[in-house]
Amino acid sequence: MTGPARIAAQPLTAAAFAPFGDVLEAKGPPDRLINQGLCGRFHDRARLSFADGRAGISLFRAEPRTLPYTLDLLERHPLGSQAFLPMTEYPFLVTVAPDADGRPGTPLAFLTTPGQGINLHAGTWHGVLTPLHAPGLFAVVDRIGPGDNLEEHFLAKPVMITHQF
Numbered sequence: 001m002t003g004p005a006r007i008a009a010q011p012l013t014a015a016a017f018a019p020f021g022d023v024l025e026a027k028g029p030p031d032r033l034i035n036q037g038l039c040g041r042f043h044d045r046a047r048l049s050f051a052d053g054r055a056g057i058s059l060f061r062a063e064p065r066t067l068p069y070t071l072d073l074l075e076r077h078p079l080g081s082q083a084f085l086p087m088t089e090y091p092f093l094v095t096v097a098p099d100a101d102g103r104p105g106t107p108l109a110f111l112t113t114p115g116q117g118i119n120l121h122a123g124t125w126h127g128v129l130t131p132l133h134a135p136g137l138f139a140v141v142d143r144i145g146p147g148d149n150l151e152e153h154f155l156a157k158p159v160m161i162t163h164q165f
Ligand SMILES: NC(=O)N[C@@H](O)C(=O)O
Pocket: 075, 082, 126, 127, 128, 129
């Protein structure tokens, strides 16, 4: 009797995350210097969408989880993007999966570094917000509008997300 499949979380990079969304981080030289040269602006770094709706900013205070983490649910928002911007310096776990004929394919797991946020593109399969430290406090930019913008898929075989060593 074999246990659940194990997936090692990898460090979050813009390149690895590109098929799923954008990584928000103030890394390297800014696109613009503003405010009398005292502020670097990393300009327009995410692809947002809010079909038939509008952008909203909400605050999430989520319970922290621990690794190894059992991933048993993936969801997606077909009508809009969803950005998670941490309001603490703590890293968090990001889980995504490619679409495979309308269901999640093999998941991938990422660990953020302090100062990184993410923006999930519309329709990207993802695990729910998964902080690893309290307080799990995030600003969330996503679609406010009519219609059903949440599709959930419970995995027949949950997977175990582990640290990458
Ligand atoms: N449901 C909700 O507002 N949050 C989820 O979409 C999530 O990805 O955490």
